Structure formats: structure tokens, C-alpha cells
Amino acid sequence: TRIAIFISGRGSNMMALVEAAKAPDFPAECVVVVSNDPAAAGLEWATSQGIEALAVDHRPFGKDREAHERAIDTELRARGVEFICLAGYMRILTPWLVTQWEGRMINIHPSLLPKYKGLHTHERAIDAGDAEAGCSIHWVSAGVDEGALIAQARVPILEGDTPDTLAARVLTEEHRLYPAAVRDILTKM
Ligand code: GRF
Secondary structure (H helix, E strand, C coil): CEEEEEECCCCHHHHHHHHHCCCCCCCCEEEEEEECCCCCHHHHHHHHCCCEEEECCCHHHCCCHHHHHHHHHHHHHHCCCCEEEECCCCCCCCHHHHHHCCCCEEEEECCCCCCCCCCCHHHHHHHCCCCEEEEEEEECCCCCCCCCEEEEEEEECCCCCCHHHHHHHHHHHHHHHHHHHHHHHHHHC
């Protein structure tokens, strides 16, 4: 399966997916890494791996989110992309793109959904006094972080945790869970 990975920044989950895809039996090939931010650090890393890094800056499109997405979508179709993995892509998608890729687009979110949709998930979990946190892989649907769940991983919240220490613990699990979930889904597709 020809996949595209969408990022907006550091791209550590993208890196985990690309590394996993090096296994000869992995059911996906990453053909392009897309970022809305031309300065995203992950783009350079992708290039260093021989993967096409494509920046489609959202800023020239102003408020027209759909036009930005149509530009990206055209690039994906030109490359024969069949499946999208959102990995720290920080733009809210329009219903147009979601519909185009329904059943063929997944996201990773750093909370145990349905808890803590949106931002600052680790801070919110600590403030709530939760005993555990984690990450979720889900299908992308019209509502932000609301699509059907695919997989979750849990970590404990420890005494003295800050959002940063908790984020690091969760991120380790994200890097394990995302490739495993992609392998699972694409093997069944
Ligand atoms: C991850 O925690 C991901 O779950 C969230 O944003 C972060 C992106 O990190 N959506 P990275 O760019 O993959 O390193």
C-alpha cells in the first residue's frame, strides 16, 4: 500500500513509521511526507531517507482550508497514494478531505480517547488526577479526534510527572503503537 504521512513539526511518529516500513514484510511503502509548514524538521529527515518531502504551505491559501487540501490531494493522487497516516499534523481537516479519504486515513492522538480531545492532553490528564494516560490510533472522521478507535496504549502517570515527562513516556508508546496499528490495518485491507 502506498502511504503518505502528514506532519507539521518534529515528525518522530513519521520516523517510527518510516523505520518500520523498512522491514521487507511491512505492508506499506511511504511514498511522500507532507507538511503544511515548510520549516517542519521532519521534512529534512525524510529527504535524508530518500523519501520525497513535500511542503504545501497553508499560508498562501489564507482562510480557504479546502483549497489548501485540494492542492495536497492533487499531489497525493499524482503519486498514487492509497492511504494517509496523520502524525502530528496540526491542521483541522475540512469535511471535504475527510470524505475524500474516508476509511483510508488514520490519526494518532496523545490521550486515551474519548478523553482529552484537542490540545494539552498531558497537562489535562495530570490536572484531573488520572492514574494513567496514553495514546490512541483512530479513523479520521468529521469531528476532531472523534473517529472510531483502532488501538490504544496505556502508561502510568507517576508522582511528580510534568506534562513533559508524561509526554515522553507516552511518546515511546506512540512510536511502538503506530507502526503496529498500520501493519494490522493494511494487512487486513
Ligand atoms: C504526538 O504526540 C502526536 O500524538 C500528536 O502530536 C505529537 C507529534 O509528535 N498528535 P511528532 O511530530 O510525531 O514527533
